[in-house]
Amino acid sequence: MCGIFAYLGEKTNAGELILQGLTSLEYRGYDSWGVAIKKENSKLHVEKHPGKIGEATFPPFTASSGIGHTRWATHGGVTAANAHPHVSCNDEVVLVHNGIVENFEELKQNLQKAGHHFKSETDSEVIAHLLEEEMKNETDLKEVVLRVFRMLTGMSAIIVFFPGTNQFFAIKNGSPLVYSGTQSEQILASDAVALIPYTNNVFFLPDYELLEMNPHGARLYDETGTEKSLKTVTLEIDKSQVEKGAFAHFMIKEIHEQAAIVKQLTKKTDQIQNLATAIQKSNRFYFVGCGSAYYAALCGEYLFSKIAKIHANSSFGSEFSYHLDFIDNTSTVMAVSQSGETIDIISGLQKAREKGAHIMALVNVLGSTLYRTADSSFLLGAGPEKAVCSTKAFVAQITAIFLLAHTMAHTVDKGTKDLFNAAREITSILEREKSIQELAEKIVKSKNIFVLGRGISYPGALESALKIKEVCYIHAEGFAGGELKHGVIALIEKGTPVIIYNPEDETYEDSLSSAYEVKARGAYVIGISSKPNPVFDAYIEVKNCGEATIIPNVVIAQLLGYYLALAKNLDPDKPRNLAKSVTVK
Ligand code: M6R
Secondary structure, three states, rough: OOOOEEEEEEEEHHHHHHHHHHHHHHHHOOOOEEEEEEHHHHOEEHHHHHEOOOOOOOOOOOOOEEEEEEEEEOOOOOOOOOOEEOOOOOOOOOOEEEOOOOOHHHHHHHHOOOOOOOOOOOOOOHEEEEEHHOOOOOOHHHHHHHHHHHOOOOOHHHHHHHHEOOOOEEEOOOOOOOEOOOOOOEEEEEOOHOOOOOOOOOEEEOOOOOOEOOOOEEEEEEEOOEEEEOOOOOOOOOHHHOOOOOOOOOOHHHHOOOOHHHHHHHOOOHHHHHHHHHHHHHOOEEEEEEEHHHHHHHHHHHHHHHOOOOOOOOEEHHHHHHHHHOOOOEEEEEEEEOOOOOOOHHHHHHHHHHHHOEEEEEOOOOOOOHHHHHHHHEEEOOOOOOOOOOOOHHHHHHHHHHHHHHOOOOHHHHHHHHHHHHHHHHHHHHHHHHHHHHHHHOOOOOOEEEEEEOOOHHHHHHHHHHHHHHHHOOOEEEEHHHHHHOOOOOHHHHOEEEEEEEEEOHHHHHHHHHHHHHOOOOOOOEEEEOOOOOOOEEEEEEOEEEEEHHHHHHHHHHHHHHHHHHHHHOOOOOOOOOOOOOOOO
């Protein structure tokens, strides 16, 4: 969701650098933006705008420090006034905030009584005024920030910029804040991706610790204000991974990376064995995820049952709190998440932890909240996923869960062989990309698209429909093939595109029957199978790779979604209203 980028260094074009930093965070999703810089020998300059950064340039002021923010509106509409940074009445405090101040109304009333004038409708602005108020009683700025942060309820990450002294303070109890410092410049950001153009050595700020960044360097304090040492980690990400390169969009670049990711994951069997050992010690096992990660979790239910003969339940992150009755200290809960920051998962997991469950995290972002707080974590290693819609992280999640199931079944060699076949099929589909583009152009005027699958192809159908609807805004639904006659079939009209997953497994004949049934009602049937059939109006071949066939099958829907978006002249990387990492409930 919101993005933060703060700069302090030798370069004198801070405004431009902050704008570049914010642009690298655009993928998180936002609806307005703002930058505040301290002009050399002069006052603060603040720019705030609704909408996207686009081609915006920053006035060529000489400035070596400042802070910027991209906002995804929660409290207060999308206006320039509600965009961050927020500035105190006396212009001495500049604030950016990610998260929600749950007690803002009460705090605001008290501040208004004390004479503070509010310029926005946001919850965040109270923090700037609280800081100004507290500075009347305390001169030590670190004390001021620590005290004010204690007054806030809810989960927040803030960076405070005091332009008068050129000091920045960062503190959080939720969304990440990351610091990097070289001899010539220091940066604070909400996402390590923004730091990669500068350095790979970064520091992830732990909850409730305070980081001070000033022209002499950085200092870290615990929550009592006692100084402690700051140890950086080295990120294994290179610049090419955060750039589009020769591709038109991040989405298509990330789709193309998937065959390599699948093969790469087969080398992580030792780490997967550790997860398997912990799961096998527990009595109950739960997967928890949201959106695409939930569909990967649902695939996990089928894979655990079929391959490992282990019972698993899967739940949406937002529903998991209502399933806690059976969780105890013999349970294992695995969070499946690209970002590792999804609040619906984090809050459900906190309750499971209180009941003694072992918490596992399958995440793609090093240093993320789930990665740091889980009892055992597995890093997917898919590299930064910058398109808002998940493609390669979803494929990495299924691949890891597939390998985990085979590890528990002691059939890793068979699993690895299936995955190499799946990777080969992804490559083969990408060689036929043009035909999927033509199919997209043929069905782009459709009002509805349906996807049917049985067995593990059912969660595959759900994920496929999500991929289509979120990037091209055509209504798409995934259904279990067997549900057709229980109501779904009423939706089929002449020409409605229906994608049928028809892999060569125990669902083969029944899925074919579904194809005939929708065809009889006029559907345009798109068959995805290893065998052609006269019932298919369009046929996309995917050779059988056992249970791993789901992986190339979903890649077809990713490509279809991508080309449908292009056919509608939409930007597939930035679907409307969506945020990459959903850090508010
Ligand atoms: O970062 P996470 O994997 O926890 O995110 C979960 C969902 O928000 C995410 O998968 C979302 O559904 C995407 N838009 C799917 O493309």
